[in-house]
Amino acid sequence: MTKANMSEGNIRQKNKAIIFSAAKKEFVTYGFKGASIKRIAERAGIARANIHYYFKDKTDLYQQLLSNIIEVWNTDYDTLSADQAPKEAISTYIRAKVMHSKNDPDSSRIFASELIHGAPILHDYLNTDFKTWLQSQVAIIESWVEKGQMDKVNPHHLLFLIWSSTQHYADFNAQVVAALDKEAMSDDDFEEVVASLTQIIIKGCGIK
Amino acid sequence: MTKANMSEGNIRQKNKAIIFSAAKKEFVTYGFKGASIKRIAERAGIARANIHYYFKDKTDLYQQLLSNIIEVWNTDYDTLSADQAPKEAISTYIRAKVMHSKNDPDSSRIFASELIHGAPILHDYLNTDFKTWLQSQVAIIESWVEKGQMDKVNPHHLLFLIWSSTQHYADFNAQVVAALDKEAMSDDDFEEVVASLTQIIIKGCGIK
DNA sequence: GTCTATAGTTAGATAGAC
DNA sequence: GTCTATCTAACTATAGAC
Numbered sequence: 001m002t003k004a005n006m007s008e009g010n011i012r013q014k015n016k017a018i019i020f021s022a023a024k025k026e027f028v029t030y031g032f033k034g035a036s037i038k039r040i041a042e043r044a045g046i047a048r049a050n051i052h053y054y055f056k057d058k059t060d061l062y063q064q065l066l067s068n069i070i071e072v073w074n075t076d077y078d079t080l081s082a083d084q085a086p087k088e089a090i091s092t093y094i095r096a097k098v099m100h101s102k103n104d105p106d107s108s109r110i111f112a113s114e115l116i117h118g119a120p121i122l123h124d125y126l127n128t129d130f131k132t133w134l135q136s137q138v139a140i141i142e143s144w145v146e147k148g149q150m151d152k153v154n155p156h157h158l159l160f161l162i163w164s165s166t167q168h169y170a171d172f173n174a175q176v177v178a179a180l181d182k183e184a185m186s187d188d189d190f191e192e193v194v195a196s197l198t199q200i201i202i203k204g205c206g207i208k
Numbered sequence: 209m210t211k212a213n214m215s216e217g218n219i220r221q222k223n224k225a226i227i228f229s230a231a232k233k234e235f236v237t238y239g240f241k242g243a244s245i246k247r248i249a250e251r252a253g254i255a256r257a258n259i260h261y262y263f264k265d266k267t268d269l270y271q272q273l274l275s276n277i278i279e280v281w282n283t284d285y286d287t288l289s290a291d292q293a294p295k296e297a298i299s300t301y302i303r304a305k306v307m308h309s310k311n312d313p314d315s316s317r318i319f320a321s322e323l324i325h326g327a328p329i330l331h332d333y334l335n336t337d338f339k340t341w342l343q344s345q346v347a348i349i350e351s352w353v354e355k356g357q358m359d360k361v362n363p364h365h366l367l368f369l370i371w372s373s374t375q376h377y378a379d380f381n382a383q384v385v386a387a388l389d390k391e392a393m394s395d396d397d398f399e400e401v402v403a404s405l406t407q408i409i410i411k412g413c414g415i416k
Numbered sequence: 417g418t419c420t421a422t423a424g425t426t427a428g429a430t431a432g433a434c
Numbered sequence: 435g436t437c438t439a440t441c442t443a444a445c446t447a448t449a450g451a452c
Contacts (some may be wrong), residue, residue, distance in 0.1 A: 031325060033242025036445065052447060077425075090289035094419055109324045112379070114326070116317045117239060119382035134387050151411075156387055157404035165369045166375035171320070172372070174327035179342050179364055180332035194366035203359075204412025219435075244427065259431060383437055 016054055018044050023065055028106045031113055032062055063121055066114065069107045070125065080137050086144045086207050090162070094201065095194050102179035102190045104171030107171035112171045134159070158205065165197055214228035227251050235414055236314045239321055240270055271329055274322065277315045278333065288345050295353045298370070300375050302409065303402050310398045313378035320379045327393055342367070359414030366413065371407055 023045035026035045039059060041048040055061040077096040081089045101108055114122050134156075141155035169176055169185070177184060230251035234243045245266060249256040263269040283302040289297045309316055322330050342364075349363035375392070377384055385392060 015417090029325060029338060030241050031239035031321070033238050036239065038445070048446095049420085049448085050418065054417070058446075059354075062329070113239070113321065113324050115380045115382050116321050119235060123382070126383060130383075130386060131389070143437090149406075154400060154404045157401060158408070160376055160380075160387075161369075161373045161405065161408065164273065164372040164380070168368055168372035172323045172368075174323050174339075176332070176368065178338060191363060192362060196362045197369065199359075200361060200366070200369065200409065201414035202409075202412075203414065204408035206411065208226060210423070223435090246427075256428095256438065257430080257438085260435070391420090 012054070015046070015050070018046070018062070019051060019054060020065055020068060023061055024106050024110065027062065027065065027113075028109045030035070034118070035062075059121070061117065064196065065195060066110065069111060080140050082140045082143075086141075086150050086205070087202060090205070090207070091142075091198050093165060094162060094198050097162065098169060098190060098194050098197070101167055102185070105173060108167050108170035112135035112167065128197065138162075153205055158201075165201075169193060184207060220262070223254070223258070226254070227259060227262060227269070228273055228276060231269055232314050232318065235270065235273065235321075236317045239349065240266075240325070267329070274318065274329060277319060280315070288348050289350075290348045292348075293360050295410060298410060298413070298415070299347075299406050302370060302374060302406050305370065306377060306398060306402050306405070308392070309375055309378035313381060315374050316332075316378035320375065328340070354357075357415065361413055366409075370405075370409065377401060 025043060026040045030036070030039075035058070037051050038048055040061075041051055044051075051061070060168065077100060078081070080093050084092070087095075111122075114120075119126060137159055138155040139160060141150075144150050145152050145155075164175050167177070169190070173185070180189065180191070227248065229312055230248050231243070233251060234248045238244070238247075244255055244265070245259050248269075249259055252259075259269070263272070285308060288301050292300070319330075322328075327334060346363040349358075349361075349366060352358050353360050353363075377393070377398070388397065390397070
């Protein structure tokens with residue numbers, strides 16, 4: 001790759017990142033169909049036609065955005081540790097999930113919206129990579145049960161419980177802040193969430 | 209009200225019900241902005257213009273649909289029983305919520321989609337009727353804690369945990385069926401959900 | 417790589433005959 | 435209460451100059 005190519009590549013990368021960031025807000029606010037390329041361009045501070053220069057069409061942009069989100073999850077934090085005892089592993093996992101709901105709620109919301117509307121784009125992913133990854137998580141829980149480190153619980157439903165209860169604070173934030181009678185959740189509020197969920201789930205699984 | 213008026217009223221009621229049913233599917237599939245009145249009319253088997261005869265505009269139709277959904281919840285099942293001990297009350301509540309996710313997933317999904325996208329229509333409801341109703345639920349849990357019938361848990365976060373984990377099977381059904389490697393969840397699957405969630409949450413709250 | 421102009425499509429909403 | 439026809443607005447996508 002020549003120097004000219006590299007700097008072109010950098011412009012591409014930088015502009016695509018700006019577009020992704022703008023698209024994320026737009027998709028969260030209006031959903032896939034409701035999102036308009038005009039408003040994404042305005043949010044990004046670039047001309048409308050440039051979006052079409054970088055992305056084939058709206059579906060292509062949305063697909064790549066979803067891929068980015070999933071990639072961050074898979075490489076970053078969304079994994080139970082097989083090397084730890086269940087108490088530490090699950091506590092760490094709950095905290096990581098709650099903090100992700102705090103720090104990047106829009107990613108969670110876009111993923112949730114995609115699933116709620118039937119996962120038209122993520123259907124293939126759910127039946128391939130997701131299933132493989134899930135199987136590794138289930139195996140970890142099963143090993144804890146076999147070793148008597150926790151009660152016999154259905155691994156799938158335990159995982160769903162952790163996912164839903166932690167992502168709730170991103171996806172349903174509008175309802176949560178109304179319920180807590182606040183403008184927005186504070187750092188302390190999120191710590192209280194971690195403590196509450198950890199307390200109930202650890203004890204509920206019979207983990208000492 | 210004359211007989212003629214009554215039968216007119218009945219036609220209105222019947223047609224509005226048909227439109228609501230069609231609109232529900234359309235809003236679930238495409239979201240608020242993506243839903244088209246043309247397709248709602250096609251699903252309902254009536255002419256496009258008739259939708260505008262019964263509803264002022266798309267927002268009006270969506271608002272009334274949301275009101276219907278919330279009304280069913282409030283009058284039907286979505287309440288902790290203050291007269292029971294926590295074990296029975298929470299077990300009953302979890303079962304009712306899971307069965308509602310099974311029997312009417314689209315209502316749950318429309319509500320979830322509205323919240324995820326910032327609750328533009330439900331904002332007022334969340335800050336009035338919802339808060340009042342929630343306070344009654346919180347008070348019930350607090351009374352159980354005071355009487356020593358359960359551990360000291362944060363009532364709000366316990367309620368969020370129950371709502372999110374039970375509604376998950378409606379809202380995130382696409383992911384759940386992929387995870388369970390099924391076409392659709394069976395009656396037995398839903399019983400397993402009730403059993404798993406009840407087991408973990410009851411024990412997790414220190415309820416005997 | 418960026419911009420303006422525009423083609424082509426789809427939508428919401430209304431008027432007016434029946 | 436229902437239907438056809440139509441107006442108006444918004445949006446995606448592309449062509450072509452710079």
